[in-house]
Amino acid sequence: xxxxxxxxxxxxxxxxxxxxxxxxxxxxxxxxxxxxxxxxxxxxxxxxxxxxxxxxxxxxxxxxxxxxxxxxxxxxxxxxxxxxxxxxxxxxxxxxxxxxxxxxxxxxxxxxxxxxxxxxxxxxxxxxxxxxxxxxxxx
Numbered sequence: 001x002x003x004x005x006x007x008x009x010x011x012x013x014x015x016x017x018x019x020x021x022x023x024x025x026x027x028x029x030x031x032x033x034x035x036x037x038x039x040x041x042x043x044x045x046x047x048x049x050x051x052x053x054x055x056x057x058x059x060x061x062x063x064x065x066x067x068x069x070x071x072x073x074x075x076x077x078x079x080x081x082x083x084x085x086x087x088x089x090x091x092x093x094x095x096x097x098x099x100x101x102x103x104x105x106x107x108x109x110x111x112x113x114x115x116x117x118x119x120x121x122x123x124x125x126x127x128x129x130x131x132x133x134x135x136x137x138x139x
Contacts, residue, residue: 040064043112043120050128054135064113067094070106074134077106083134087126090114106134 023029047066048057058067068091074080077093084091092109115123 040113046120047110047112047124047127050124051131054128055131058107065109065111068108068110068131070108070131071135072105073137074106075137077108080106080108080130080134083130084108084127087130089123089127089130091127 020029023032041061044061044066051057051068054071056069056071058069070080077095081091081093090111094107094109095104098104110127112120112124
């Protein structure tokens, strides 16, 4: 096993591995993960609340991204992506990930981990406005 590891990856960062080992042994990793779960759950909850009722958030309440499903009749993904880019919002279109033929909903992926604390409320407000406009075309 040692030889297989050496052949597969001979450039392990020893200092970082030692730091991680200490982080784990001291219990700091567990404490950090508990803090971050609460932090990111609050961010996700704020995002979901800001988007309701115009956009449905799919999936489980975990991770650092949300999948947003717009209602039927919303503009096509390219139009929404262009509008997001004009507002400096980084969202990912999911159209190319669908493998089933036929009608499919317009879905985007939005990360909620990246914006710093001071910028997060503004980013959520901007995304919510964009999603409201996309969910209610022509209004």
